[in-house]
Each structure stands twice: as structure tokens, then as C-alpha cells.
Amino acid sequence: MDELSPPSRSRGTDVSCSLHNTASHLLTKAELQAMLEETRETNAKVGITGILLYKDGTFLQVLEGDQEAVMKLASRVKEHHRHKDFQMLLRGTSEHRLFADWSVGFRDLTDNSLKCILGFSDFLNTPFTGVEFSANPADCMKLLLSFKKNM
Numbered sequence: 001m002d003e004l005s006p007p008s009r010s011r012g013t014d015v016s017c018s019l020h021n022t023a024s025h026l027l028t029k030a031e032l033q034a035m036l037e038e039t040r041e042t043n044a045k046v047g048i049t050g051i052l053l054y055k056d057g058t059f060l061q062v063l064e065g066d067q068e069a070v071m072k073l074a075s076r077v078k079e080h081h082r083h084k085d086f087q088m089l090l091r092g093t094s095e096h097r098l099f100a101d102w103s104v105g106f107r108d109l110t111d112n113s114l115k116c117i118l119g120f121s122d123f124l125n126t127p128f129t130g131v132e133f134s135a136n137p138a139d140c141m142k143l144l145l146s147f148k149k150n151m
């Protein structure tokens with residue numbers, strides 16, 4: 001993957017990767033779908049691309065775009081009533097968008113059909129607790145990018 005430089009106003013695309021636990025209940029497929037539709041619409045309007053993974057009530061999200069738009073959206077998502085334990089894992093600037101073609105790519109990792117896709121086992125076996133990801137955010141991003149190849 002492209003190496004991320006420290007956040008910069010002068011060039012490139014701001015990229016943030018965050019992990020957030022949802023509140024009290026696991027989301028149903030209908031709730032996820034509704035959230036995704038709204039998210040895609042809003043992000044497309046403000047020129048944000050990225051990916052959203054969901055597993056066992058926890059989201060891993062990459063947002064990329066203009067720095068101000070990314071930060072504004074990240075704090076809006078952080079303040080959202082459904083969230084707790086929002087954690088910013090990684091922030092930096094990339095010359096190119098990593099998920100340029102997707103307003104919001106989405107995978108529900110609780111979906112069993114993913115188990116047969118090569119390369120996903122690491123993710124499926126990693127508990128989404130933040131301990132593993134915050135210890136090694138670059139590896140976390142590598143895994144996220146493996147979804148791009150396989151989606």
C-alpha cells in the first residue's frame with residue numbers, strides 16, 4: 001500500500017482509520033442497510049470515500065478525502081448516539097485515495113459466505129477489540145486493503 005505521511009494541509013488526501021463499538025445491541029441487517037444508504041449518500045455529497053467493516057457490533061472504518069471534510073465527519077460519527085469507544089487508529093496523508101471508487105465499501109464479517117474467500121481468515125479471526133489494531137495500525141490498513149482486491 002502507499003505509505004501514509006503525517007497529516008498535511010498541502011498535498012494529497014487525508015486518510016483516517018477508526019474503530020468504534022456500537023451501543024447496547026447488535027445491528028440487524030435492516031438497520032445496517034439503512035445506515036449504509038444514508039452514509040453513502042452523505043459521503044458522496046462531501047466527496048468522502050472509504051470502507052466500513054462490521055463484526056460483532058463493532059465497526060472498522062476508513063474515511064478519506066479533503067482533510068477538513070474527513071475530520072468533520074469523523075467527529076460527527078464519534079458523537080453519534082449509537083457509538084461508544086471510538087478510537088482513531090491511524091491518520092495521515094496519502095498521494096492517492098486508497099478506496100477511490102467507493103463512496104462507502106461495506107462488508108458484514110458476520111456473514112458466513114465470506115469464510116471461503118482467501119485472505120479474509122486473518123480478519124475473521126481477529127477480535128475487534130482495538131487492542132490488536134491499535135498496536136499495529138499499518139497491518140490493520142493492509143488487511144482493509146485486501147478487501148479492495150476481493151470485493
Ligand SMILES: Cc1cc2nc3c(=O)[nH]c(=O)nc-3n(C[C@H](O)[C@H](O)[C@H](O)COP(=O)(O)O)c2cc1C
Nearest residue numbers: 020035036038039042043059061063073077080082
Ligand atoms: C459505525 C457508523 C459509521 C458511520 N459512518 C458515517 C459516515 O461515514 N458518514 C455519515 O454521513 N454518517 C455516518 N454514520 C451515521 C449514519 O449514516 C446515520 O446517520 C445514522 O446511522 C442514522 O442513525 P440514527 O437513525 O440512529 O440516527 C455512521 C454511523 C455509524 C453507526
